[in-house]
Amino acid sequence: MSEAVILINPFTVPAGKLEQAIAYWERHRDFMQQQPGYLSTALHRSLRPDATFELINVANWASEEAFYQAAAKMRAALGPCEVEGLSGDPALYRIIRT
Amino acid sequence: MSEAVILINPFTVPAGKLEQAIAYWERHRDFMQQQPGYLSTALHRSLRPDATFELINVANWASEEAFYQAAAKMRAALGPCEVEGLSGDPALYRIIRT
Numbered sequence: 001m002s003e004a005v006i007l008i009n010p011f012t013v014p015a016g017k018l019e020q021a022i023a024y025w026e027r028h029r030d031f032m033q034q035q036p037g038y039l040s041t042a043l044h045r046s047l048r049p050d051a052t053f054e055l056i057n058v059a060n061w062a063s064e065e066a067f068y069q070a071a072a073k074m075r076a077a078l079g080p081c082e083v084e085g086l087s088g089d090p091a092l093y094r095i096i097r098t
Numbered sequence: 099m100s101e102a103v104i105l106i107n108p109f110t111v112p113a114g115k116l117e118q119a120i121a122y123w124e125r126h127r128d129f130m131q132q133q134p135g136y137l138s139t140a141l142h143r144s145l146r147p148d149a150t151f152e153l154i155n156v157a158n159w160a161s162e163e164a165f166y167q168a169a170a171k172m173r174a175a176l177g178p179c180e181v182e183g184l185s186g187d188p189a190l191y192r193i194i195r196t
Contacts, residue, residue, distance in 0.1 A: 005145065006142060008142060008154050010108055022194070022195065042193045042195070042196050043195040044192065044193055045191060046189045047190045047191065047192065048189065051189035052187050053189065056106050058156065064145065089150050092144065092145045093145065094143060095142055095143075096141055097120065097123065098138070098140050
């Protein structure tokens with residue numbers, strides 16, 4: 001089944017690591033936006049620096065399969081996260097109410 | 099300063115409480131969409147039930163001030179959350195990269 005999905009990835013950003021975290025995200029965006037099924041992405045930054053998730057990525061993909069294939073290629077190509085203490089918690093979503 | 103903001107609220111939903119959590123969200127949406135500055139909202143549900151955040155709300159508001167005023171009115175009108183174990187972690191965001 002091929003139906004569009006939304007990746008939401010809330011990032012916990014250690015103090016003083018925001019610029020590194022954004023640069024890390026940009027490298028992964030540059031890779032992912034070349035992959036089949038990529039539709040769009042948007043990195044959200046909290047207005048307050050003490051938010052639990054200072055960065056949240058929201059991206060649109062053509063299908064669940066397309067996202068998982070791209071993510072596996074990305075991990076193989078870019079390796080583990082080099083920003084100490086930066087952690088994400090990505091999951092795929094669909095809108096159920098508006 | 100009046101500039102549009104994005105509310106993102108990841109919800110931790112206890113096992114067996116999804117339908118109650120959605121009904122809770124709907125009551126709050128019904129209140130919030132009547133308030134000045136409300137633009138739109140979308141409740142996202144994870145494809146997998148074991149996601150850390152099974153529900154994530156993403157809403158657009160005309161300004162930070164409009165959202166905080168509406169949220170204060172909502173809390174006064176609707177009271178504390180009656181769904182045991184349901185917790186949100188709302189924060190306001192702006193898009194910094196696409």
